[in-house]
Structure formats: C-alpha cells, structure tokens
Amino acid sequence: MHADERKEAETIIRASGVNVRKCMKCGKCSATCPNFDEMDIHPHRFVSMVEEGDIFALMQSKSLWRCLSCFACVERCPRGVEPANLIEAVRLEVIRPLAGNRLRPEAIPALLDEKIPQQLIVSAFRKYSK
Amino acid sequence: MQKIGVFVCWCGSNIAATVDVEAVAQASLSEPGVVFSTNYQYMCSEGGQSAIRNAIAEHGLTGIVVCACSPRMHEATFRKTAAVAGLNPYMVEIANIREQCSWIHRDKEEGTKKAIILARAAVAKLNRNVPLIAGESQVIKRALVIGGGIAGIQTALDVADAGYEVDIVEKTPTIGGKMAMLDKTFPTLDCAACILTPKMVDASAHEKISLFTYSEVESVSGFVGNFTVNIRKKARGVNSDLCTGCGVCIEKCPSKKAKSEFNQGLCNRSAIYIPFAQAIPNVPVIDRESCIKFQTGKCGVCEKVCTAKAIDYAQEDEIITRQYGAIVLATGFKPISLESYDEFQYNQCPDVITSLEFERICNAAGPTKGKVLRPSDHEPPKTVVFVQCVGSRATVECGKTYCSKICCMYTAKHAMLLREKYPDTEVYVFYIDVRTPGKSFDEFYRRAVEEYGVHYIKGMVGKVAEEDGRLIVQGSDLIADKQVIIEADMVVLAAAIEPDPTARSLGTMFTASMDTNDFFTEAHPKLRPVESPTAGIYLSGLCQGPKDIPDTVAQAGAAASKVIGLLSKDKLVGNPCVAACNEPLCNGCSTCELVCPYGAITYEEHLVVDHGVRETRRVSCVNEAICQGCGACTVTCPSGAMDLKGFTNLQIMAEVDAICR
Ligand SMILES: Cc1cc2nc3c(=O)[nH]c(=O)nc-3n(C[C@H](O)[C@H](O)[C@H](O)COP(=O)(O)OP(=O)(O)OC[C@H]3O[C@@H](n4cnc5c(N)ncnc54)[C@H](O)[C@@H]3O)c2cc1C
Ligand code: SF4
Ligand code: SF4
Ligand code: SF4
Ligand code: SF4
Numbered sequence: 032m033h034a035d036e037r038k039e040a041e042t043i044i045r046a047s048g049v050n051v052r053k054c055m056k057c058g059k060c061s062a063t064c065p066n067f068d069e070m071d072i073h074p075h076r077f078v079s080m081v082e083e084g085d086i087f088a089l090m091q092s093k094s095l096w097r098c099l100s101c102f103a104c105v106e107r108c109p110r111g112v113e114p115a116n117l118i119e120a121v122r123l124e125v126i127r128p129l130a131g132n133r134l135r136p137e138a139i140p141a142l143l144d145e146k147i148p149q150q151l152i153v154s155a156f157r158k159y160s161k
Numbered sequence: 162m163q164k165i166g167v168f169v170c171w172c173g174s175n176i177a178a179t180v181d182v183e184a185v186a187q188a189s190l191s192e193p194g195v196v197f198s199t200n201y202q203y204m205c206s207e208g209g210q211s212a213i214r215n216a217i218a219e220h221g222l223t224g225i226v227v228c229a230c231s232p233r234m235h236e237a238t239f240r241k242t243a244a245v246a247g248l249n250p251y252m253v254e255i256a257n258i259r260e261q262c263s264w265i266h267r268d269k270e271e272g273t274k275k276a277i278i279l280a281r282a283a284v285a286k287l288n289r290n291v292p293l294i295a296g297e298s299q300v301i302k303r304a305l306v307i308g309g310g311i312a313g314i315q316t317a318l319d320v321a322d323a324g325y326e327v328d329i330v331e332k333t334p335t336i337g338g339k340m341a342m343l344d345k346t347f348p349t350l351d352c353a354a355c356i357l358t359p360k361m362v363d364a365s366a367h368e369k370i371s372l373f374t375y376s377e378v379e380s381v382s383g384f385v386g387n388f389t390v391n392i393r394k395k396a397r398g399v400n401s402d403l404c405t406g407c408g409v410c411i412e413k414c415p416s417k418k419a420k421s422e423f424n425q426g427l428c429n430r431s432a433i434y435i436p437f438a439q440a441i442p443n444v445p446v447i448d449r450e451s452c453i454k455f456q457t458g459k460c461g462v463c464e465k466v467c468t469a470k471a472i473d474y475a476q477e478d479e480i481i482t483r484q485y486g487a488i489v490l491a492t493g494f495k496p497i498s499l500e501s502y503d504e505f506q507y508n509q510c511p512d513v514i515t516s517l518e519f520e521r522i523c524n525a526a527g528p529t530k531g532k533v534l535r536p537s538d539h540e541p542p543k544t545v546v547f548v549q550c551v552g553s554r555a556t557v558e559c560g561k562t563y564c565s566k567i568c569c570m571y572t573a574k575h576a577m578l579l580r581e582k583y584p585d586t587e588v589y590v591f592y593i594d595v596r597t598p599g600k601s602f603d604e605f606y607r608r609a610v611e612e613y614g615v616h617y618i619k620g621m622v623g624k625v626a627e628e629d630g631r632l633i634v635q636g637s638d639l640i641a642d643k644q645v646i647i648e649a650d651m652v653v654l655a656a657a658i659e660p661d662p663t664a665r666s667l668g669t670m671f672t673a674s675m676d677t678n679d680f681f682t683e684a685h686p687k688l689r690p691v692e693s694p695t696a697g698i699y700l701s702g703l704c705q706g707p708k709d710i711p712d713t714v715a716q717a718g719a720a721a722s723k724v725i726g727l728l729s730k731d732k733l734v735g736n737p738c739v740a741a742c743n744e745p746l747c748n749g750c751s752t753c754e755l756v757c758p759y760g761a762i763t764y765e766e767h768l769v770v771d772h773g774v775r776e777t778r779r780v781s782c783v784n785e786a787i788c789q790g791c792g793a794c795t796v797t798c799p800s801g802a803m804d805l806k807g808f809t810n811l812q813i814m815a816e817v818d819a820i821c822r
Contacts, residue, residue, distance in 0.1 A: 053556070055554065055593065056593070056639070057550070057593040057620070057621045058593075058619075058620040058621050058636075058637035058639040059621035059622075059623055059637070060623075061620070061623070061637040061639070061644060062620060062621050062622055062623030062624070062635060062636045062637035062644065063504070063623030063624055063635075064623070064644070067637075067644040068644065073637075073642060073644075075637070075639065076642070103623075107504060107623055108557070109550075109554065109555035109556070109557055109560055109621075110554075110555065110556045110557070111556050111557050
C-alpha cells in the first residue's frame, strides 16, 4: 500500500470513528441499502476496503455520490459498524481539498428554507461539522 | 513457637521467569518460626508433594507455607498433602505468587521483592493459626430438579434409577419443555414425540419420582446436603386425584379465544385446557384470565359436565415444604422477542414466523395437522425464505452477542423437510456462516444443499415488505456481490435463544451465579461443567448455555452423576472456617443477624463471665452447619465480638503488619 493511502485510511477511520474490525461480513448493510443498484462499490465492500486500506479506489468510486446518507445501513448493522459514516468520511476527504472548509456550522441555519427536506439538513450538519 | 516450612514453586516458568524462587526461599528463612525452606519445579506434582511430606516428618513442622498459584487452584491439594503427613490441614497457608505476582509483573527484581513480601505475610499469619476441626452434617437423600424439559426429565430419571428420590418442579401444566413442540429432530430426523413422550411416561411412572407441575419454587433455605424448599403448587381449578382426563370439560367450555401457548399462538384453546394430547399429567388447568366463571361469575359449564366431580373453582395455591440434599437447575430457554426487528415485519405480517412456529406448523399434532400452510390464508407456500442468525451474534441492543448454536442445524432440517414433503417448493436460506460442528452435522447440512436443492445464499436479509399478499424479501448475495429480491410466500426467522426469564430470580434465590446473558455459570468452564459455584447446586441443559438435544442429554446425565455422588454420602465434612462469637464482648445488638445472608445467626440467653461478673445475657450464636464463612458479620459487629476462624482479626492484622514492615 502506498504511504499516502495508508495515511488516508487512518484519517478516515479517525474522522468517522468507525471500528472496521467489528464487521462480521454478514452483508446486512448491502441487503438494506435502497440505492444498492446505483453503486459500484457496495456498503459492505466499503467497510472491508477501508479495513484493507484500499482508499484511492473508494475516493474515485461512484458510490460516494450515490449514497443517500439515509443511514439504513447504520440502523440495521447487527454489530454497530456504521458503514454510512465511513462513506461520509471518504466523501469529506474528497470534498475538503477541493473547496476547503467553506461552510461553518453556525452559517447553515441562515441558508435553510422550509422546502429543504429534513434529511438533507441533518446530512449537511453531519458533513460540515466534522 | 511454630516450626514452619516454606515451599516455593516455580510453576515451570510461570513463576520462575519473573520471580527468583531461590531468593524467596532464602529470604523466608529469616522469618520468625521458619525452620526450613526449599523450591521445586512443580510443587503440586507427586515429587513436590512428597518433598512436603518428607520435610514435615524430618523437621517436625507444625505448619507450612506454599508459595505458588492461587489458593482456588491448589489449596485443597496442599491441605490433603499436609493431612497425609499428619498435619492439621488448616495449618497450611498459600502465598499466591503467580496470579498476584509473576503473571502481572514483568520486572524480575520487583517481582521477587513482592513475592518475598507475600511469603512473609503468609508466615506471619501462620504463626497465629490454630488447628481447626471441620464439623459434619447429614445428607438428605432426595434431589430437586427445577424445570421439566428433556434436561430435567433425563437428570431425574438417572438419579431415580440410582435409587434416590427426585422431585421435578415444572412451572407449566405439563413436563416436556420445548422438545415436546418440535416435529422431527436433527441429525437423524426421528420424531421428537416418539423419543420424548416415552421418557415423560417413565418419569411420571417411576416410583422414586414425584412431579409437581404448574408449580414454582417459592423460597429456599439451608445448605448443601440439607436444603429446605417451599414449592408453590398453583391452583389448577381441577382436582388431580378425581380427574379421569376424559376431556369433556375442554370440549364443552364456551370460552375458546385464548391463544394456545403450546402452539405458539398459531391457534386458540379453551379456558380449561391440556396443552397437548400427550401432556403429563393428563389433567386440565383452568386459565382464570380467560375463564368466564372467574371473570364474570357466570358459566360453570365444566363443573356441570364433569362426571368425576373434579372441577374445583375454590381450589387455592398450596405451599409444600420439602427437604433436599441436592438441587438441579434445568430451566431451559425461550426464543427472543422479535418486536424490535421491524425490518423483518414479524409483528406486521402473519406469514413471517419464527422457527419454533414453523415446528408447530410441520407437526402432525399441530394447528395445521402437519400440512405446511401460510397462517394468513391457509394456502401452501410455493417459495419459502429462511433467515439465520436473527438476533444472534449481534452487539446492538436488541440482539445477543453469542451464536445460538442450534439454528444452523434446525434451519437445514426445516429446509430439507419442506423439500421432502413439497418438492415443488423453492427454498432459500440466507446465512452469514453455516456452523455445523458435531457428529454427522456437516453431512446433514450438505445433504440439504446437494440432495434436496436448497438454495443457500451467503448474506443477510435487510428488508421484508408485504405486497399483494406476497412477501418481498430483499437480501444480499455476497458471493455474487448482488442485492437479490425474492418474492416469497413465507419467511421463517431463526430467532436467537435466551435463558428462561425466571432464571434470574432463581439465580438470586440459590446464589447460583450467572453470566451477563443470564445463563448459569459453571464452577469451572472445562473441569466442572455441570456444577454451579454454589455447593449442592447443579446445572442441566440449555439454562447453562446454548445446546441441542444430544448435548443436553449428555449434560443432564453428567449432572445426575454429580447428584448421585453427593447423595451417596452419609455425611458431608463442613468448612471449619466459620464465624464464632466472643460472648463477653457481644452486646446482643442483632446487627450480625441482619447482615448474615444465610440466616446462620440466632440469639440465645447464655451465662457470661465478664470481668469476674457472672450474668445471663442475650448473645449471638452461629449455626456452624449453615455459616458459609463469608465474614459479613465480623466486619459489621460494632463491638468486635465476631471473628472468623482461620481468618481472625489478629491473623489478618499480622499479615498487614508483615507487608508494611
Ligand atoms: C425451533 C427449534 C428447533 C429445534 N430443533 C432441534 C433438533 O432438531 N434437534 C436437537 O437436538 N435440538 C433441537 N432444538 C433444541 C432443543 O429444543 C433444546 O436443546 C432442548 O429443548 C433443551 O432442553 P431443556 O430441557 O434444557 O430446555 P427446555 O426444553 O426449555 O425445558 C425447560 C423446562 O423448564 C421449565 N421452567 C423454566 N423455568 C422454570 C421455573 N422457574 N420453574 C419451573 N420450571 C421452569 C420450562 O417450562 C420448561 O418446561 C431446537 C430448538 C428450537 C428453538
Ligand atoms: S451490516 Fe455491519 S457487520 Fe454486516 S457487513 Fe455491513 S458493516 Fe459488516
Ligand atoms: S447510507 Fe448510503 S450506503 Fe447506507 S444504506 Fe443509505 S444509501 Fe446505502
Ligand atoms: S367455567 Fe370457565 S373453564 Fe369452565 S367451561 Fe366455563 S369458561 Fe370454561
Ligand atoms: S447457529 Fe448458525 S444461525 Fe444460529 S446464531 Fe449460530 S451461526 Fe447463526
């Protein structure tokens, strides 16, 4: 594994707070995921790839942008692994160097309007308050 | 003055790698009373023990200190060695220089220093030891088995066959437990009823076995060999002596809306009922919650139709007090509640069922007479999906962290039975792993795949949804890296199993320890698997941990052999390290009586001589047969009158002083 990639893996594990070793490879996350068919790398694979340090492939995956942040996988995982948190952490690793941390959490309420679905607000908070 | 020998063990390299054993032996020679010291590779071996025996004879030792492993491990061994050499076994002290020293330290210098101090403390205590003589107590030659499943039945039969009386207390109206609900049993597929019901009959017909069904243990007192137990016989509302078991009351009872517990709620039963046709005893019970007479005062049909005049609405609970030498816990298990598993729609869709419900549906004596039909519309299912590990191996709140052990095998059994009876039915099994260790077990599972064409899919089900009367099962197939959707007619969930909910209160009542999942713990996980850490309490069957019928029966027999071993003794040697009251100091305040968890303390009027004054006072008395030597009273007594033999305040203070020296 590339040294940069290993560093990336460490950052992602730290930022997400996920213990990938808890995964027992049951696949319930992928069984639950409503957007499974749109993804090239599936939720359970995300977990094992982070465990293996295979991060660059994840950063380039379609799945990063197909995940709905619905947290169904987090809710259903029997071992509390939280795959969506990992996906989010990888997404952050891609977003941040591109645009910097432009958004501060305090600024978000001013940007809201009534039509925005609640889920998006929650996701926005999760994404930008890291 | 004592003549003390100190024996330092290497425990191979367990101790010797971190403690300089020779230095410990040398250092202890300068302690008061020590006349001899040595070290040896394995003190507990025959070589080590004979060195101890020889030294006792040669140097006329009055006491020995063994610096070795925890006293839990070998205190009894070395006491026996001392006794063989003619020494009182309570003149033996153990300095634990393994668990409390070598295993937890790395630095040899530090480790050696600490070992020397521990040896010194033991010597200081031993200087104040006096020989103790253990008392004896009678053994009541009768056993109590709590729980009448296959485990309890087997233990009772084995104990009774050895010639001892056994009582079985079963909380439901019949013995038989879960096994009575099963259809066929893996791995040989013999029918559960054909192998269980003869045993139930044997148990009820055995002259040495008494059955207390619809009964529960209310309270217990006493100790190993001598327990007194109160059993609550719940009111059946039917006089067992008069009832002929004709069943006419059941037929005529107008209240037929109660859910049948035995059939897992898949069909109804009447208010007066017998759980199943082969139930033992064959005497009905009135369920007062659903009986019209008990709820409204009207009806009384069963009383009118019963020609034997057995119905007795006024019957009340009865408390029976019996004495036992040994007690066996055999309280079994239940599947977990699936209420929190919304993803499987168990509460919403009638065609999503548990494996135990599936057993009833397959069973010729079950609600569908053995035809596999959907609960919703009584149509035969064309596609059936089984889901393994539901709630097992889960660290989230609603699940169990352990593997339930039996579900891989019974799911393979269900899948095969289904394909055998209905070859047109498509059968899918979602699994995380297939765990089939056991004689002929993996072959059994492979038969399901290779001969019966059951589709095993590596992955989990994430979602079940009902659509136009069909169940849409969404799962993952990890080998194909695909999400699969199966349109099924029935979904069977292999729910995790957990101990019977009453186990916890029994555990408290009998001071039988439990693990975090409420399974009873054994005295030693490898070497004492059927004994609880509390003397005289034994474990049989699933209440100790997940197991199938072969394992349950093997363990039940093992528990019986332990019980027989105990009951065959005429007397038990007690523990002489019990509390004793220094009567002139006791002011009769009752504090000790209140804290004693075993009820060993009473108060008596005794003649006491205090500073030359003779007077009769109310003082505390310890029943040595009941006292377990826990020491609660000694630390509670405000006047310092209570002391524990073998662990007196003076002995403990001497140890502390030696450590601080
Ligand atoms: C769906 C399913 C299928 C199975 N299929 C198979 C199979 O094919 N082959 C196989 O080998 N194993 C099978 N098993 C496992 C088998 O059922 C158990 O191994 C066995 O029943 C354990 O017996 P037991 O006596 O320990 O517990 P139980 O059968 O649970 O009996 C315990 C008894 O104690 C009573 N009790 C509980 N608490 C108290 C109390 N406080 N006071 C008085 N009485 C009490 C209960 O009412 C019950 O009668 C299956 C299990 C399930 C769930
Ligand atoms: S559901 Fe959890 S344990 Fe199962 S594969 Fe996904 S992350 Fe791993
Ligand atoms: S959070 Fe993303 S990966 Fe997880 S279930 Fe939802 S869409 Fe799928
Ligand atoms: S009295 Fe109760 S049990 Fe008897 S027939 Fe009436 S409802 Fe049934
Ligand atoms: S026995 Fe099989 S189905 Fe049951 S919990 Fe263990 S692995 Fe899962």
